[in-house]
Amino acid sequence: MILIAFVLVSIISLIIIAATHNHRHMNTVCIAQAAIFTLLASFVALFLQVPVVSFFIGNGFFFIDHLGLFEVLIATVIFTCAAVYARGYIEGLLESGELEKGSLKLFYMAWALLLLVIVLAFFSDNLALFWIFAELTTILSAMLIAILAARDNIDAAIKYIFVASVSMLFAFVGFIFLFETSRVKLGTGTLNWTELMQHAAMFSPSMMIASFVLVFIGFAAKSGIFPFHTWLPEAHAKAPSAVSAILSGVLLNVGIYGIIRVYALVHQTTAFETIAPMLAVFGLLTIGIAAFSMLPQKNLKKLVAFSSVENMGIMLVGLAISTPVAIFWVLLHILAHSLTKASLFFSSGILHRQFRSRFSSDAVDEIKDVFRYQPLAVWGVILGGLAIIGMPPFPIFFTEFFIMLQLGTVSLPVLAVLMILLFIAAGGLGYFVLTTFTQVSEPDAPSDIEPYRVPASMKVPIIFLLALLLLIGILLPAQGMEFLNQIVMELKF
């Protein structure tokens, strides 16, 4: 029933968006949809017995287990914040003429559909079904990037579609391999994750390696892992900031989620001895590439985007360790990264609106006198930056710390490399903040900068997310930890 509720709410939202012409109405509908989704997901988490078995769920196509529910909770919270943020942000785009009024309907319909598709993807038991929903998320989010119809945006969207979709076809071949592997052992083939999980231990390791590598290509591209990260900085920087937050906070999770699911299968066989080092290598390469790209970066949104790439690398390294403790902290890292990254994109979106170059959309923002014009956004970037590089008491401090502790038990040299790379990445962010935010013009110099009026709807999500992060970091609530433990148990690590 719960799944039907999700679909029904979305259909109603779509109908209302189609019927109205007012931006505020469309936006309110999107906020309401995301808020209702959050409530529904919280209801399942608090009051139902997970994994849920009811009408239409647990029939082989859909299921709700702890991992899926966890991802859905993150996604719905971020969508709610992003929808609130979009209220002021899109209004600004309309005023400056960057977004045509005619495209609004398309934008919000794609937005509402994207949320539904993401939720369905996380609740898919059948891996092929999950693949199709993941593909749809690519297409819908590309629409959201291209909506500004500037040439750069279209370029970025097309690059995103091709890199992601081409790689996802490899993932599909990987699933065909998986299907055939299960057919050889079980008689009838299946792509049902719960069923595969029951029998994974007896699958042929060499076939599992082949299928994991192919699946990895696909979902690595979705989550921006080296060498498939090329689309990511471009797309995240060019998208409207409300959309960047979703891309970074939710869509990258879709890729990592796919990798975790299939890796859990591989972990049941001896194949994982081959796969785990591979994950670690790709994770380190990803962190390395991101760290060195962050160092000379002058564009704030690109900098934040590369930081997402870096965090995806950290998650891969954590997965590669594959002890229950490491998986636990990887899961918490997913949550912490999503919340932090969304708030960072919200803040840098405000700065971008204030200081964007008037001459070219490709030029670097002309940031000056930030504390005078946009104090909240600056503090958002600084605090968010501290949170993302893992300063206590933000939760990323704990996740990175414990992942590194676990890594230390496996290999000390790798740990040393990881620490150096993380330090470089943090240095890149710190260097940017120090050089850019200290730019001040002469006290009595004439200024032609008009302060960008930031409506409350754009401020609230930043404050809310940072407060939430602090709360999680300081309290580390016991029920939440228990929830994550359940996920680790279900993944059989």
Add this chain to the structure above:
Amino acid sequence: MIDQATIEGIIRILFVCIIITAAYIISTRNLLTVVSVYSLQSLTLVGIALALWSLDGSIVLLEIAVITLISKVIIIPYFIATIQEKIRIKRDIEFHYLSPTTSLIISMALMLAIYLAFTRIMKDSPNATGGLIFFGAVLGISLMLMGMMVTFSRKRTITKVLGFLSMENGVLLFGMFVTELPFIIEFLIVIDLIILVILTTILSVGIDSTLEDYHKRLHRFHLLEEEES
């Protein structure tokens, strides 16, 4: 009823057709021809699906044949051809990194490499080397990689789309021979494909035009509603 050997012979001939169409997509410069060759390639796939169906009588193969015929032989090529007429791009003469000759040589090397790789992977599976299934799998993956080469070596988005479509044909071919996927999955993939094609081609219209012009064109496709006065 035709006997099994004849049908296997037919399938082998269709394999050759697939290779020829793939080579043509890689090397040709004329866009309209690429679209019709793609349509022909999909038709060949329909033929292979039908031939396989007559061998083992599985209803899924028949369904795949029908859905491929409708979507990939008729709807998608027709849509792309219409868009092409609208944006008046006839030739795609820009190759990014690879000239047609080099691409052809590389794809030959790719096929050889895949053949060798599959001989190793499948050596302990019941479908031993040399059988139809083996060749189908090798050809499917080769077609996929050749399509990927087109996607990344051409500049025009429409040619990229055709490369992607040809990749997808490769996946379908591979899937048909290696295992039997449930029909619902094939069906959803086709829907996904259609949406992707529609979106990318519309975006490609925008790439070659100025902003105002692009919006005018979008209005022509009824994608944007008229602005309120």
